[in-house]
Amino acid sequence: MPVLHLIARTVFATGLAVGLMAQSLPPSLPTGLGAPADEKGTVPTLPPGLGSPAAARADPADSERGFTVPFGLTGFIEARLGARIVDDGTQKSLSIAETRLQLERDFYTPHAAFRLVGDVVLDSVENDLNLDLQRGRGFLDLREANAVARPFSFLDVKAGRQILTWGVGDLVFINDLFPKDFRAFFIGRDNEYLKAPSDAVRISAFSDAANLDVVYTPRLNADRFIDGSRLSYFNRSLGGITGQNAIITAETPHTWFSDDEIAARLHRNVGGWELAAYGYHGFWKAPEGARADGRPFYPRLSVVGASLRGPLEGGIVTTEVGNYFSHDDADGTNPLIRNGETRFLIGYEKEIATELTAAGQYYVEILSDFSALKQNLTSGQAAPDRARHVLTLRMTQLLFNQNLMLSAFNFWSPNEEDGHLRFRATYKLSDAWQIESGGNFFYGRKENTFFGQLQDNTNLFFGVRRSF
Amino acid sequence: MTRPFLIFPLVVLLSIALVPKLAEAAPDVQEIVDRASAAAYYQGRDGRAAVRMSILDSQGRERTRDFIIMRSDLDDVDNGEQRFYVFFDRPADVNRTAFLVWKNPDADDDRWLYLPALDLVKRIAPSDERTSFVGSHFFYEDVSGRGPREDNHVLEEETDIYYIVRSTPKESGTAEFTSYRNWIHKATFIPVKTEYYDEAGETYRTYTANAVEVIDGYPTVVQSSMEDRRIGGETKMSYSKVKYDLDLPEEIFTERYLRTPPRRLLR
Numbered sequence: 001m002p003v004l005h006l007i008a009r010t011v012f013a014t015g016l017a018v019g020l021m022a023q024s025l026p027p028s029l030p031t032g033l034g035a036p037a038d039e040k041g042t043v044p045t046l047p048p049g050l051g052s053p054a055a056a057r058a059d060p061a062d063s064e065r066g067f068t069v070p071f072g073l074t075g076f077i078e079a080r081l082g083a084r085i086v087d088d089g090t091q092k093s094l095s096i097a098e099t100r101l102q103l104e105r106d107f108y109t110p111h112a113a114f115r116l117v118g119d120v121v122l123d124s125v126e127n128d129l130n131l132d133l134q135r136g137r138g139f140l141d142l143r144e145a146n147a148v149a150r151p152f153s154f155l156d157v158k159a160g161r162q163i164l165t166w167g168v169g170d171l172v173f174i175n176d177l178f179p180k181d182f183r184a185f186f187i188g189r190d191n192e193y194l195k196a197p198s199d200a201v202r203i204s205a206f207s208d209a210a211n212l213d214v215v216y217t218p219r220l221n222a223d224r225f226i227d228g229s230r231l232s233y234f235n236r237s238l239g240g241i242t243g244q245n246a247i248i249t250a251e252t253p254h255t256w257f258s259d260d261e262i263a264a265r266l267h268r269n270v271g272g273w274e275l276a277a278y279g280y281h282g283f284w285k286a287p288e289g290a291r292a293d294g295r296p297f298y299p300r301l302s303v304v305g306a307s308l309r310g311p312l313e314g315g316i317v318t319t320e321v322g323n324y325f326s327h328d329d330a331d332g333t334n335p336l337i338r339n340g341e342t343r344f345l346i347g348y349e350k351e352i353a354t355e356l357t358a359a360g361q362y363y364v365e366i367l368s369d370f371s372a373l374k375q376n377l378t379s380g381q382a383a384p385d386r387a388r389h390v391l392t393l394r395m396t397q398l399l400f401n402q403n404l405m406l407s408a409f410n411f412w413s414p415n416e417e418d419g420h421l422r423f424r425a426t427y428k429l430s431d432a433w434q435i436e437s438g439g440n441f442f443y444g445r446k447e448n449t450f451f452g453q454l455q456d457n458t459n460l461f462f463g464v465r466r467s468f
Numbered sequence: 469m470t471r472p473f474l475i476f477p478l479v480v481l482l483s484i485a486l487v488p489k490l491a492e493a494a495p496d497v498q499e500i501v502d503r504a505s506a507a508a509y510y511q512g513r514d515g516r517a518a519v520r521m522s523i524l525d526s527q528g529r530e531r532t533r534d535f536i537i538m539r540s541d542l543d544d545v546d547n548g549e550q551r552f553y554v555f556f557d558r559p560a561d562v563n564r565t566a567f568l569v570w571k572n573p574d575a576d577d578d579r580w581l582y583l584p585a586l587d588l589v590k591r592i593a594p595s596d597e598r599t600s601f602v603g604s605h606f607f608y609e610d611v612s613g614r615g616p617r618e619d620n621h622v623l624e625e626e627t628d629i630y631y632i633v634r635s636t637p638k639e640s641g642t643a644e645f646t647s648y649r650n651w652i653h654k655a656t657f658i659p660v661k662t663e664y665y666d667e668a669g670e671t672y673r674t675y676t677a678n679a680v681e682v683i684d685g686y687p688t689v690v691q692s693s694m695e696d697r698r699i700g701g702e703t704k705m706s707y708s709k710v711k712y713d714l715d716l717p718e719e720i721f722t723e724r725y726l727r728t729p730p731r732r733l734l735r
Binding site for chain 2: 044162164309
């Protein structure tokens with residue numbers, strides 16, 4: 001009783017004083033205060049727990065979660081539709097037309113955590129009913145099926161099908177030689193599908209001095225590269241852009257434990273700076289070589305590199321370098337096999353206005369044995385530039401309480417005079433529903449450059465997704 | 469045997485002489501603000517809570533965010549460096565997304581976001597601390613704390629219950645408010661209400677602590693809300709499963725645990 005009296009008196013007295021001092025202040029009492037607003041009520045009443053006994057409160061975790069799927073499954077269902085906006089006589093005009101159900105489930109035992117993620121896909125463009133989990137064809141795309149264990153406190157082991165990423169580039173990869181799905185990336189699937197799954201064992205050891213990751217892939221996990229089946233490309237032997245009329249069928253290394261890949265990363269932080277060194281031994285991730293009879297194959301490849309990422313002048317600076325050793329063309333004299341190269345990037349990202357972030361990168365690939373290559377070109381084979389320079393620019397704007405995201409990403413090569421513009425608008429109608437629209441524009445003066453060869457694939461798409 | 473008898477009257481005398489003085493003398497305003505910041509953001513050596521955010525837009529539509537937040541104070545120093553680990557559970561499209569912050573009071577925070585579908589550890593450019601945290605009405609700064617030395621503070625008033633402190637940014641133009649006023653509970657130093665004023669002196673943004681519980685000996689705000697008239701609507705936050713002094717290992721706040729969530733601590 002005396003306490004209440006004291007509170008009331010104080011509320012009145014300070015309210016009056018405050019009111020006199022700053023008459024422009026509206027005497028609003030915020031919701032949830034529990035006490036009725038008096039005329040000078042800017043002074044808060046004490047919340048339960050400070051002035052009055054704490055009230056029993058419902059655990060928010062127990063409250064209604066809305067629609068949930070049985071068996072602890074989570075995921076989404078989505079539909080995507082897109083079309084080419086340029087003529088391509090060798091492809092369907094629909095670039096994407098699919099319904100996708102992703103289901104995921106985690107299981108835990110005292111010694112390990114298990115995870116399963118799979119997509120059931122009805123793809124009206126490819127209409128491929130033959131299941132190929134390795135290449136991601138057919139009605140099922142198994143994204144993850146792995147177990148994580150910690151045999152020692154300093155060691156994590158993750159085995160099975162998993163998504164793997166490292167390196168500091170933004171949509172530019174130097175030391176990340178884990179499989180990519182460029183088809184998904186260019187036709188307007190969600191960004192997560194740029195990463196194709198690996199069937200691998202990842203061993204991570206941690207110490208104060210440095211951390212080491214080793215990823216062993218017992219059989220090559222190649223990129224889901226552009227082979228003409230869905231996206232058109234420049235075919236050197238035919239001398240033009242081709243699609244379904246010249247689908248690449250490569251010799252794919254398939255022997256377990258000999259056609260394998262090993263990748264390692266040694267990394268540590270120094271203050272806010274992240275330092276890493278990388279190594280890789282395996283294959284080029286796409287058939288970058290051709291046999292004498294013209295049959296494409298995957299040449300052997302090793303890479304060593306390093307990266308650095310940290311804060312600078314209110315932004316984030318990134319840099320990465322990698323040296324590619326093309327073993328099947330060690331001296332660079334075989335024009336049918338991709339030359340070794342040095343890759344380098346430097347980038348900077350900064351928030352330039354509220355909810356608007358800009359990021360730029362300079363990226364270059366420099367051929368290791370350019371003169372050897374030039375001297376050994378076959379007749380009629382065009383000489384490449386010694387270096388391919390690329391500038392990227394990303395702009396991301398969040399609007400309407402971060403429910404609308406507008407983003408644009410442009411790759412542009414000044415020396416190859418080509419590029420690729422990606423843009424997207426994603427709107428979250430609610431926590432569950434999301435709509436997305438976007439496009440992939442490919443441009444170039446020539447048909448045989450990296451992005452220029454994709455110019456018949458320019459497309460627009462629309463998608464709707466329900467998460468659960 | 470004799471010494472306690474000698475000391476006892478001395479203590480009594482000193483107490484009589486000192487106690488009323490201590491009670492009367494208001495602490496220095498900077499000390500009040502420092503203690504309020506410590507009470508709001510630095511209780512215990514470390515802590516963990518399950519948080520539910522309910523975001524109501526101006527038309528009353530609700531969005532929710534469920535996440536676990538873990539926090540550790542480096543060397544247990546109040547208002548010093550901190551590490552935060554945030555693990556999202558809901559909504560479904562951000563499930564398993566993890567967010568790591570190394571808070572540096574005197575420099576930009578270091579922030580990382582882990583996107584599980586891509587296994588991508590993304591470094592996030594330092595942003596204006598006064599932008600929305602996950603689309604709510606709370607700003608990053610409201611979640612991790614505004615530096616007590618970023619503003620000039622004036623103790624405008626003192627009631628039996630509150631210190632009422634007005635704070636004005638030392639560098640004008642660094643925040644969207646002209647000043648703000650904090651009602652700091654004298655007994656616990658918990659900020660019970662904060663009003664943000666625009667150039668006309670109008671309140672456009674109000675923080676309210678709606679419920680406090682003493683957990684592991686620390687008074688803790690377990691329900692709060694932020695209303696923002698410029699944005700429209702409000703966000704309510706409730707904390708559950710709060711625990712302090714868990715001796716969280718420092719390595720929780722590293723890339724290792726972004727990629728492999730510390731399952732035991734997230735339950």
